[in-house]
Structures are given as C-alpha cells and as structure tokens.
Amino acid sequence: MEIKKVHLIYFSPTRTTKQVLHHLASGFSGVEVIPVDITYPHNDFVLDIPAGELAIFGAPVYGGRIARVAVERLKNIRTTGAPAIIAAVYGNREFEDALIELKDLVEAHGFKPLAACTFIGEHSFSEQTALIAPGRPDAEDIKTAKQYGMTIQNHLQKANALSEMVTIEVPGNVPYKKGVGSIPFTPEIDDLICTQCGECLPVCPTGAITLTDSVKIDMDTCIFCCSCKKSCPETAIAITAPPIREKMKFLSHKSMGRKEPQLFLA
Numbered sequence: 620m621e622i623k624k625v626h627l628i629y630f631s632p633t634r635t636t637k638q639v640l641h642h643l644a645s646g647f648s649g650v651e652v653i654p655v656d657i658t659y660p661h662n663d664f665v666l667d668i669p670a671g672e673l674a675i676f677g678a679p680v681y682g683g684r685i686a687r688v689a690v691e692r693l694k695n696i697r698t699t700g701a702p703a704i705i706a707a708v709y710g711n712r713e714f715e716d717a718l719i720e721l722k723d724l725v726e727a728h729g730f731k732p733l734a735a736c737t738f739i740g741e742h743s744f745s746e747q748t749a750l751i752a753p754g755r756p757d758a759e760d761i762k763t764a765k766q767y768g769m770t771i772q773n774h775l776q777k778a779n780a781l782s783e784m785v786t787i788e789v790p791g792n793v794p795y796k797k798g799v800g801s802i803p804f805t806p807e808i809d810d811l812i813c814t815q816c817g818e819c820l821p822v823c824p825t826g827a828i829t830l831t832d833s834v835k836i837d838m839d840t841c842i843f844c845c846s847c848k849k850s851c852p853e854t855a856i857a858i859t860a861p862p863i864r865e866k867m868k869f870l871s872h873k874s875m876g877r878k879e880p881q882l883f884l885a
Contacts, residue, residue: 620702620778622647624672628655628696630689632824632844635740635756636677636708642761643675643706643736646768657692660826668730670700673775676725677706679740681842683715684798685724688824688842693724702781703730704771705789710742711752711874719791731781734771735789735883738764742870743845744858749867751874763880774884785885802843804860805836812855819847819856 625644631637637656644652650673656662668674674696678689685693685707703725707717714737722732738760742751756764778784810833820828827840828847836847843863848856858864 620775620780620784622650622671622673622702622772622775624651624653624669626653626655626668626672626674627677628657628674628693629677630657630686630692630824631677631679632658632822632846633740633743633849636679636706639706639708639738639740639756639760639764640675640677642756642764643704643768646765646770647772655696657689657695658824659821660824663692663695665695666697668696668698668701670698670781673702673704674698674725674730675704675706676721677708678717678721679743680707680709680714680717682799683713683717683796685717685720686842686844687798690720690724694728696725696728698729700781701730702775702784703732704734704736705732706735707737708740709737710745710870711739711755711878712870716791716793716795718789719793720795722787722789723793726786731784732787733784733885734767734774735787736767737881739878739880742874743843743849744863744867744870746858746867749871751867751870760880763882767880767882770884787883787885789883801839802841803838804863805838805841805843806845806848806856807859808834808836809855809857812853814853814855816852818850818852822846822850
C-alpha cells in the first residue's frame with residue numbers, strides 16, 4: 620500500500636505536538652506532507668481526507684484526556700476509509716485515557732487507526748521555578764519519532780490494501796475518566812510590565828485574549844494552555860493563582876523521572 624500524501628492534523632498551542640508530528644512525518648520518504656493546524660479559531664473548517672491518503676492526528680493531554688477544544692475541532696476532520704496514526708503528547712505525568720479517546724474519535728469519523736504513540740512534551744506549566752519535562756521532545760525523542768515514521772511506512776508498504784491491516788488497540792478506559800472542566804483562573808497580566816505589543820493575542824487557541832486599554836484574558840474561554848505566557852517577550856504574563864502554583868510544584872516533583880515515548884503498532 621503506497622502512500623503519497625500525509626496530512627498532519629494537530630491542536631498544538633505551545634507547538635510541542637506540532638513538533639512531534641513533523642518529526643514522525645520526517646521518517647516517511649517520497650511523500651507530500653500537508654500540515655493542518657486546528658489550533659486557532661480562524662482555522663475552524665471542515666476537511667475531508669481522501670481514502671488513499673494518510674492522516675496523522677496529534678493532540679495534547681489535559682488531565683488524562685484530550686483537550687476539549689481539540690476534541691470539538693477534530694470532529695470537523697472526516698474521511699471514508701483513510702488510514703490514520705494517532706499521537707497523544709503529555710507533560711511527563713500520565714496520558715491515561717487520552718489515547719483511546721483520540722482513537723475512538725478518529726474512528727467515529729471514518730478513519731482506520733493503524734498505529735499509535737505517546738510522546739513527552741514540556742508541560743505548559745513548566746517554568747524555571749517548576750520545571751516539568753523541560754526541553755522535551757529532545758534529541759532522543761526526535762530520533763524515536765523519525766524511526767517510528769519509517770517503521771510505519773514500511774508496515775504500510777507490506778500490505779496490498781487497507782482491508783488487510785488490523786486496527787490498533789491502545790491502553791485506556793471506557794468510559795473515560797472525568798476530564799478537566801472550567802478552571803476559575805487565568806494567567807495574570809502585569810500591567811506595569813506589559814507593553815501591549817499584542818504578541819499574546821494571535822497565539823490564544825480560543826480567542827480569550829483582548830486588547831483595548833489593556834490586555835485582558837476571559838476566564839470563561841481560557842483553557843490555561845499558557846501559550847500567551849510562553850509568547851510574551853516581556854515576561855508580563857505569569858501563573859500566580861495559588862492552586863495552580865501548588866499543582867505546578869506537584870507536577871514538577873511527580874515528573875522528575877524521565878518517561879519515554881510509547882509506540883503501538885498492530
């Protein structure tokens with residue numbers, strides 16, 4: 620089975636999931652790679668993937684589930700029988716039910732998941748005072764992703780037709796664990812430091828940030844991905860809410876041991 624086009628479909632506020640998918644695709648040779656970024660509100664569209672092309676889906680893990688905004692946007696990607704690879708990226712704690720949720724989602728929209736993987740990305744809460752998987756994906760992760768892409772391409776080439784291939788089984792529980800609900804906090808803007816440059820506005824995946832007389836973050840639509848914090852050139856955006864600071868300390872301690880990518884191939 621020869622694949623000529625590979626669609627990289629990702630929700631990636633801090634760009635770690637995007638990195639992982641591009642490294643996976645780098646293991647494929649002789650293919651056209653088509654990025655499909657569903658991170659931002661203006662990229663909300665319906666896309667039909669032809670049956671003879673491959674889709675690689677990637678999303679970050681939020682509390683053991685796929686980020687709820689990603690779930691809603693992934694519902695707009697459809698097919699009538701295209702093969703798929705699924706990737707969940709998490710901050711070195713656990714991926715829990717995220718991978719099986721992603722598998723169920725893409726299957727429900729006509730895809731046949733043939734391979735799956737989990738990779739580690741630097742946690743969105745990570746900062747110098749509470750490092751959580753800093754620098755991941757690193758050189759070893761990148762090497763693993765590329766080699767896995769090569770393995771998957773070889774696996775596909777050995778089959779004469781998609782019907783010969785077995786759908787992947789992945790770990791996780793159904794029904795899924797309860798996901799992360801609304802968080803009654805947002806990153807905090809320091810108006811004394813903020814220059815109102817606007818760098819944080821276009822990187823917000825939900826359009827929660829506005830700039831009039833000052834920068835404001837809407838609590839109801841913020842998903843606390845911290846892309847605004849990571850993009851601020853003046854370090855004017857910080858995590859200050861005590862419950863989140865406590866969570867950061869916990870995650871920093873809990874995630875000190877290095878976890879490795881997990882690869883699943885039928």
